Amino acid sequence: MTQENANRSTRFLIIFAIFAGMLAGIGGVIIFGGFSDEDQGSVATAGLPDSCPVSSEQMIAIKSASQGEVAAMLATEKPLAMRDLTFSDADGAPLSVGNLAGKTLLINLWATWCAPCREEMPALNELQAEMGDDKFQVIAVNVDTGGDDKPKAFLKEIGIDSLGFYREPTLVLFNNLKRQGLALGLPVTLLVSKEGCLLAHMNGPAEWASDDAKALIRTAIGGANRESS
Numbered sequence: 533m534t535q536e537n538a539n540r541s542t543r544f545l546i547i548f549a550i551f552a553g554m555l556a557g558i559g560g561v562i563i564f565g566g567f568s569d570e571d572q573g574s575v576a577t578a579g580l581p582d583s584c585p586v587s588s589e590q591m592i593a594i595k596s597a598s599q600g601e602v603a604a605m606l607a608t609e610k611p612l613a614m615r616d617l618t619f620s621d622a623d624g625a626p627l628s629v630g631n632l633a634g635k636t637l638l639i640n641l642w643a644t645w646c647a648p649c650r651e652e653m654p655a656l657n658e659l660q661a662e663m664g665d666d667k668f669q670v671i672a673v674n675v676d677t678g679g680d681d682k683p684k685a686f687l688k689e690i691g692i693d694s695l696g697f698y699r700e701p702t703l704v705l706f707n708n709l710k711r712q713g714l715a716l717g718l719p720v721t722l723l724v725s726k727e728g729c730l731l732a733h734m735n736g737p738a739e740w741a742s743d744d745a746k747a748l749i750r751t752a753i754g755g756a757n758r759e760s761s
Contacts, residue, residue, distance in 0.1 A: 584611030584729035590754075594723070594731050597751040600744035605723065605734045612712070615728035619673045619700040627698070629728050632669065636753045637724040638740075639671045641706060644686050646718040648737040653692060658741035659749070661694035667726070667753050670740075673698045675706055675718070723752055 591607050598605040615630035617639070629637065640656055642649035653672070660670040672695050674683040680699065687697070700706075709715035714722070716735045723732040731752055738745060 584613050585727060586611050586725065586729050586731065590731070593751050594748070597748040598732065601739040601742040602734070602744050602748050604736055604738065605721075605732045605748065607732045608730045612730040613728060614722065614724050614730050617705065617722075619671075619698050619705060622697040624699075629724060632671075633728055634726050635666070636668045636726050636749070637671055637722075638669075638749065639673065639722040639724060641673050641675055641700075641709075641715070641718060641720045643674065643676050643718055644682050645676070649719045650686070650690075652719060652737040652740060653687070653695075654690060655738075655740040655742075655745075657692045657694045659745060662741075663746060663749055664694065668749060670695060671698055672696075673700050673705070675700055675703065677701050677703065723748070725752065 586608070594605075594607040598607060615633075616628060618626055618628045621627045629639075638656075638659070640652075642653065644650065656670050656672055664670060674697075676683050676699075678701070680697075683699070684697065687695070706715055706718075706720075709720060709722075714720065714730075714733045719735075719737055721734045721738070722730060723734075725731050
């Protein structure tokens with residue numbers, strides 16, 4: 533091997549190592565891109581204090597509770613109104629976060645082709661079964677670009693019986709979250725206050741049925757001492 537070829541091989545190995553390290557650091561997020569940034573609609577808008585009443589004490593509590601199995605949950609640094617975030621319900625009717633005011637929401641974007649999404653779905657189902665009530669709800673939004681048959685068949689196959697069926701097949705929702713710097717790929721999860729304001733977000737999967745996740749949810753609801761059933 534000539535010295536020039538050796539140098540070329542060394543440079544290639546260095547570039548490959550850097551790229552591989554970047555992928556390893558993602559931590560289970562299925563990255564995808566190439567979608568148009570021309571999509572219309574606002575998903576997250578920087579809110580004024582009176583429109584997004586998130587106190588510094590609340591954010592400190594969220595940061596403190598983001599540990600263990602949910603350590604990747606990042607508390608927001610500024611108030612973001614999420615009330616216009618829109619998807620479809622099981623009947624195909626549009627539904628927004630604003631329509632669900634009064635409930636703390638854990639909004640999870642997933643797809644059938646996303647392996648980490650598929651793996652965490654049973655835990656999301658368990659979290660909803662145990663903690664879902666008039667104060668809290670898990671909203672798992674499928675973003676497959678085809679019809680409803682495939683995601684519905686998958687949920688039935690793995691015995692999902694506590695989660696509602698929500699869809700957003702146009703990728704407008706994902707692309708808007710990406711523009712806000714909230715979504716790198718799938719799965720992506722948003723923790724939203726009862727006022728419709730972003731509290732925290734996570735890229736990648738988590739063990740949502742864990743004690744760590746339940747403690748985080750209780751903190752977000754505002755009842756850290758609330759006993760889980």
